[in-house]
Amino acid sequence: MKLSVTLVLFLCHNIWSYDYETKYFEVLLDHFSFTNNATFKLKYLINDTFWTNDGPIFFYTGNEGTVENFAENTGFMFDIAPSFNALVVFAEHRYYGESLPFGNDSFVSPSHIGYLTSSQALADFVDLINYLQTMSLEKVPVIAFGGSYGGMLASWLRMKYPASVVGAIAASAPIWQFETPCEDFYKVVTRVYQEAVAKDCPLLITKSWTALRNISESPEGKAWLSDAWQLCSPLETSADVETLIGWYSEILVNMAMVNYPYSTSFLAPLPPFPVKTFCSQLTQANIVDDKSLVMALGDALQIYTNFTETTTCNKINQTAEALGEEGWYFQACTEMIMPMCSIDGDMFENDPWDYGKYASQCFEKWGVNQTHPELPVLEYGGKEIKAASNIVFSNGLLDPWSSGGVLKNVSESVVSVIIPDGAHHIDLRGGNKDDPETVIEARQFHVDNIKKWIMEFYFHSGKGAFFEKIKYQHVARN
Structure with missing residues (x-):
């Protein structure tokens, strides 16, 4: 279950600065x-x-x-x-x-x-x-x-x-x-990737979820994946795998949001049209099995995680270090509950909206119950x-x-x-x-x-x- 998608002001800047x-x-x-x-x-x-x-x-x-x-x-x-x-x-x-x-x-x-x-x-x-x-x-x-x-x-x-x-x-x-219908958000993300390059980038992303889960089933697979994607902390548990899946999913969303026609550097240093750059690299890779797909994904993700080639390892507990993710997660658990789900037809792993499960996760983390999810309305x-x-x-x-x-x-x-x-x-x-x-x-x-x-x-x-x-x-x- 994706606890929330961070809603942020992704106004990524170049080198221009303003006085205040x-x-x-x-x-x-x-x-x-x-x-x-x-x-x-x-x-x-x-x-x-x-x-x-x-x-x-x-x-x-x-x-x-x-x-x-x-x-x-x-x-x-x-x-x-x-x-x-x-x-x-x-x-x-x-x-x-x-x-x-x-x-x-x-x-x-x-x-x-x-x-x-x-x-x-x-x-x-x-x-x-x-x-x-x-x-x-x-x-x-x-x-x-x-x-x-x-x-x-x-x-x-x-x-x-x-x-x-x-x-x-x-x-x-x-x-x-x-x-809004819970599936609409991820449909738009998928469309952005579909329009990025001539080849079907979303098809490879759709296949990646099964590949990631197949590889991470065994301790050996977790170790290989940790090394292949240069993770700061190795994957050891099923909870670690879920964190990785959420991190990967959020990066895909983030690149769509900041898919500007010029270089930016706010969430992370990025090239112009980062989705096109990511998809071009992914679709040109020689992919024959789960491992080659996951390896190609890891290489393409460096457009977001290591475009400056200065990142030594990837922290999968955050995708935007400068943003207040902790505070937003509380708001997303209380008044900013925006139902989201992934279904057949988009490129994300199927994930139905389950308010009861979501509320339980929120209570476990924050100790609060939201009795009025429609409060903002x-x-x-x-x-x-x-x-x-x-x-x-x-x-x-x-x-x-x-x-x-x-x-x-x-x-x-x-x-x-x-x-x-x-x-x-x-x-x-x-x-x-x-x-x-x-x-x-x-x-x-x-x-x-x-x-x-x-x-x-x-x-x-x-x-x-x-x-x-x-x-x-x-x-x-x-």
Whole structure:
């Protein structure tokens, strides 16, 4: 059973960097209690280089990881900030990075980690936005930005706290994944691999699951596989084999998500179009039996695990060292339960969705029971969001998370933009010379909507005229 697929902001960067100052803001541990006054410091990053008193605040709703990772890889906000005279802010999500309510003890018990929820995080952001407003002579419009889980938060922030943000750019935000058929996610991953090369890469991947299990049945096979795939710790038990299977599966998903047309280096250093590179190497190998297939896979996987040729061994308990996987696993066990399954027709090992088994695994790890798996739908509306306004949902059709995304307009102001040849929220990345035209068009669409929201905010004051002429200027970085 795959416990969860890590939902992350895969905005992988080149060598471009952005300037910001690191600050901290005191927030309540529990925003929804009148009997608990405990607080902790929430980290945020700020750049006021371009800001004027009438300029908006561009506010990034942090994901499951250190906030610096997202700031360094969300270049779109920095690219357009000068045109809008905007203040740029990246807020860290509680329980990630340095924003740990109980320090190193934040994950030791349910009583400590129980304050890790999206609703508490949104309340953190609202308090921080309220504080940021005091930096201006009068209230200014705030635009929320986010990708993946951060995109979900950006959209929910606009839905639940419309007085705090005037609009939201929610990129690759799978807010409907909770109500999506469980097999859809892996179908999209399979399609990405099918379209990568002329030969049938998914067919070899489909065969690999049986090959891996056949080889790992015996102690000798486990030892051979440990050596062939250069594992840091040898496979010894059936549980070790399950960990390896999950690690391999997650790498396949990760490569699909970060299948950008240029080199990136966030989850791991990767070449342009890593799926195509992986499939090209795999399909050109001389494969005659289980061992030759598994050996070819191990070689091809080095595109992800050792592209720089500096990795000495592979740790199969993680696929993205810089991300807060521990915290996300707790969220995936409590409120972010997104049913996923593998069936005949995709390239993954068959794995039906079993909520009872999933809940048991979660209880064994965290000691908590989730009695309302539909909680996010009840709290945020699920697919019934016609009452919302001023949200742009963008999705690349090469992104597995598009399976749970908003792919059509909900209303006149809750709209969808589709990027047919886009991977995981590529539109939030900084401009690149190899950006597809559809990505550039999506960014212009974002700018047009941001401009409209700001002009609506300033409608009665007459201050909106400055923003009316703004257009997206594509930055063609190498």
